[in-house]
Structures are given as C-alpha cells and as structure tokens.
Amino acid sequence: MNTFGVHLILTAIMLDVKKIFILYFMTLYGLSHAQTSAFEVHAVTTDPSIKQIIKSFEGDGVTISNISVSGAFTEGSTGSFNDTYGLLGIDKGLVMSTGKVTDAIGPNDDSGISSGLSSGLVDADLADLIAQQGGGSINDLTVIEFDLLTAFDDLSFNYVFGSEEYPEYINGSYNDVFGFFISGPGINGTKNIAVLPNSNTPVTVNSINHKNNSQYYINNGVGDTDWRDFYIQYDGYTHKLTAKTSTIPCEIYHIKLVIADVGDDVVDSGVFIEEGSFKSTNKPKIEAFYEHPKFNAALEGCSNGGFKIIRTLFDGGSINNPLTYRYNIKGSASNGIDYLTITDSVVFNPGELDKEIIISPLLDNVIEGEEIVRIELISACSNVILASAELIIKDSFDYKIPNEQTCTGKPIILNPNPGINDSLIWNNSPLLSCSVCNSPSTSLIATTTFIATVIDKESHCQTTSTALVEIKDATAFFVYSGNDNYSTLDAFFDNQSSTGSNYQWSFGDGNQSTDFEPQHTYELKHTQNSQEFTITLQIKNNIGCEDSYDTTITIGEPLFIPNVITPNGDNKNNTFIINGIKRGVWSLIVQNRWGARVYEDPNYSNDWSPQLNDGTYYFELKNPIGDRVYKGWLIIVR
Secondary structure, X not given: OOHHHHHHHHHHHHHHHHHHHHHHHHHHOOOEOOEOOOEEEEEOOOHHHHHHHHHOOEOOOEEEEEEEEEEHHHHOOEEEEEEOOOOOOOOEEEEEEOOOHHHHEOOOXXXXXXXXXXXXXXXXXXXXXXXXXXXXOEEEEEEEEEEEEEOOOEEEEEEEEEEOOOOOOOOOOOOOEEEEEEEOOOOOOOEEOOEOOXXXXXXXXXXXXXXXXXXXEEEOOOOOOOOOOOOEOOOEEEOXXXXXXXXXXXXXXXXXXXXXXXXXXXXXXXXXXXXXXXXOOOOOEEEEEEOOHHHOOEEOOOEOEEEEEEOOOOOOOHHHOOEEEEEEEEOOOOEOOOEOOOOOEEEEOOOOOEEEEEEOEOOOOOOOOOEEEEEEEEOOOOOOEEEEEEEEEEOOOOOOOOOEEEOOOOOEEOOOOOOOOEEEEEOOHXXXXXXXXXXXXXXXXXXXXXXXXXXXXXXXXXXEEEEEEXXXXXXXXXXXXXXXXXXXXXEEEEEOOEOOOEEEEEOOOOOEEOOOOOEEEOOOOOOXXXXXXXXXXXXXXOOOOEEEEEEEEEEEOOOEOOOEEOOOOOOOOOOOOOEOOOOOOOEEEEEOOOOOEEEEEOOOOOOOOOOOOOEEEEEEEEOOOOOOEEEEEEEEOO
C-alpha cells in the first residue's frame, strides 16, 4: 500500500475515533445530533410555513407581501433556527442552505458535510454574479422572492454566511455563492446587496475567509481538529453582516434571496437571516428656527420663524430622486389667521437636501400671549408621525427693565445694562435726565413707574416695558419699657424701625449694641434715686438709606439690697426691703452660717421681719426667669 493510501486510512481512523468521542460526550450529557438546545434548526418544506417565516422578517418601517419560494426548499434546504447562546450574533430567523439545513447542527464532526439536492433551476441574476467571480456551474439552487414596501429611504437587514467549503477550498473553483437582489424605483436593473462592508464585493467563500477579510471571519475547525462552536457544523462562518441600500419612501421593491453550490453539488453552505431585521428607519428631521434667534420666537408683524425639513440621505442614493413630505399643522395658533397660510406638504426636487416652511405672524393688535405652531411630518404610506417640531409666536419680544429701589432724593440710573442694539423712548421724561436714551438717571421723592418704548435697531421690532422705582427710605424708631420679671436696672427696647438691615444702639452709659432688639442692664449707685440716659438708634437699609432716632429714659428707684436690718420693734429698719423689684415676683432664700434655711418665699413681697438671733445670714434673690441671681450677706442686729 502506498503512502497516500496509508494517510487516508489513518485519517479515517482518526475521524472515527473522534466521532466515537463526540457520541460518548453527547450521550453522557443527554444530547443528540439533532437536538442541542443552544442551536436548533428545523427544516420547513411547506409553502404556508415558509411564508410565515418570511413575514417575520418585517421590522420597523417595512411591509412584506407576494412571497414565493422555488428550487430545493421542499427537500429541506430552508428552515428556521434558534441561536440561544448567541453564537452567530443572531437570535433566530431563516436559514437557507445548498444542502439540508439540519446538517448545520453541530458539532463539527465532518470536514465536508453534503446533501445533494435535485434542484435543476438556474437564476439569471445569480449566474451573472457567479460569472463576475470566475464562473462555474449552478447546483442545489433555492430562491425566495417577495415584494417589500419601505416607509423611509433606506432598507437594511442582518445575516451570517457559513460554509463547509472553509478552509480547504478557498480561492478555488468551488466558490459557493448567495445573493440578496433588489430591484425597483431608483435602482438600475437588479442590485446585489450581499456585499462586504463599504464595498461592492459579493460575500462568498473566496471573499471572506482566514486569508481575505479575516476580520469578518470565524474559524470553526475542519471537522478533524478542535472546533470553536460545539453546536455548529460549518467549518467557518462570518460575523453578523448587514445588507443595506437606499430606497424611495413608500415605494414597492422586489427582493430575491438566492443560494447555490458552485462548481459541484457537494460540501454545503448556508446563510442565516435575522428575524425582524428588515428595517427602514432613516427618518427625516424637522427643526424650528427664528429669523432673529435672540428673540426665541416669531413676532407679530415683525420677525418671522419657520421650520427646516431635512430629508434623509442613505448612501447618497436617494438624493437624486424627487420626494414629497406631508405634515399635520397643529398648535394654538391658527393657520391663515395668526400667520400667513401655509400648505400641508413640501416637495423636494432631485438634489435638494432641505426645505424651509416660513411662518409669518400677522399683526392683529390683540394681546394673545404666547401661541404655538406645531408641524408633524407623516409618512405618506402609513400616517405614522416621523418627526415633529414646535415654534412660538409672541405679540412682541420680551424686554425687561429692572425695577429699582432708592432713597428720597438719591440719584438712580434706570436700565443700567442695555443691549447693544437697543433704543429706548421714555414717556415721562420731565422726571428723567433724558427722554430718548437707554439709561437715564432720576432723583425722586415718591415711588414712580416709568414706561419706555423699546426699539431693536437690528430688526426694527419694538415693544414696551416698565420700570418701577420704589422709594424705600429707612425709618428709625423704638420704644423703651421695663419688665416685672427683672429689676429697674434692666431696660428693654422694642425696635419699630422700617426697612433697616443694620442697627447701631448707644445706651448713654458708654455701652453699645448691634442687636435688632437689645436688652441692657444699667449700673447705678444706691445713693442715686434716679438717673437719665439718652438712647440713640442709627439704622441703614440694604440700599444705603440711613436714619436715626433718640430718646431719653429715666432709671428710677434703682435696685438696692440692704446689708443690715434691725428688727427690734422700733418701726425703723425692721423689715428686709429690696428696692427696684416688683413685689410678689422674685424668690428669696435665707440661710444661717451653717447652711440651714431660716426663711424662704418664692414670691417675696418685701415683708420679712425676721425673729432670729443676731448674726450674719446669707441670701439668694432670684427672678422667675432665672437669669438674674443676686447673692450676699445680711447682718441682723437687735
């Protein structure tokens, strides 16, 4: 036996050993060749079933109709798949194969699995595509055709191509091929959109593999070496690819999906197409704009606004086609009453990227406040709102002159920060330094409201605005009072000033305070029966207005606690009398020298005439609040 024959035998033995291992592994884990939960393929051979799968292609903006299938599909060349683990990057959808679709189920235990089919069809579009790739016979052909309506100017869908031709037969004559052909308005003849990204090169075994465009290729072994995916039979397959093309919105296109073996009828290939991925989502845009953006509105009789509609531009193809967009006109402003009448559609000529709808507000001399114009672009074939925008109409532009506060007779400037293009005319100019100027000054003795006509020099639009100048003088005033819970030395001040923010008190004895309502305790000698003090309050408010107020108070019968009493019955100094407190309010406690209480009264009324032995005693005098406590000694002499 020659060396080549030995190699074939050894290869066969190795493959049989591997198959035994695979079968053992699958049996161990309860799997079968036709049942692997991660990747399921089911052949579909009936017309209603295949049409149901094709209808599931429909995604956003796409409607499919008139489905037909021909070729080898009745022999199991088409079916559905579920990719639970996301091995392909596609969850589920349709699979087309040049053999039986169930042979796509892994593991990859065969270097060239084949299922020859009996289809004798030849497709002219696919034949042209094969001729461009070097030619070859067409075998095992399956064709799926349907019509498709796109709501917008684009069409795209996702797919993965896999093959058993990988990697042994690349760049040879066995270049299995498939095509996604589209024809219809704006397309010259028939166009294949199953091409490499950013290229017109068809996706085939020769155009994507481990040597060419390998960034799109996944190697899954060759059936006798380690595989990447246990669940997929094909030796190699592509990353998820996207077929896309430009269309004309609301037009009907014909789609043809074709796959075939080239050169022979063995070694299968397949293409997986994602469910729901046929989409048309390239929507137009609409933007509101204003003639003078600084106003942020269109102004009656003065400044226009409008909407810019921007058509989509998919791959540059649709720009050469005319296009009409319809729109709903809504909002609180009435078409033809609040602004010049506009139509409900716009036509794009070939080459035009955007169109403007001008909104010209009409001057009606009625104060209406803010009104809205809303434009909703709608699909001509579905009445779905594609995009919308709103525009504001105002009676006039907003111009705010800030209100001011000042003191009587103190100069103030109105509108201190005018705009560059502003021109103001004031109505009551005798009170102002000028009548046609942006920032006049004034000195007032009473609160006054000023009205100005404001003209924007750039647009010549005008409006009116008011400015209130409020006289906010500071007024200082307070009232002095005593408090029964305190002694006559404690003075309390009720601040009745207005608009003040800063306060400065002078109590007439050299002491001061900045409190709003201070409390002050004076010191008088017991030899003084009374003393006068001049109290002064100076205030200032937050705009600099100042005022002061002063008054004179008299502190009479100042607090005096005697040190000696003589309760001997001679009616002289018999009672412990404390001057300067209200009777029946303060508490008094008296203790002897050993700390024993000899007298206590919570409401002392200056009526204690002690019947105690001569000696020194100690007192504590406390007000009800507890913040005035006087302690000392008392000598009793009879």
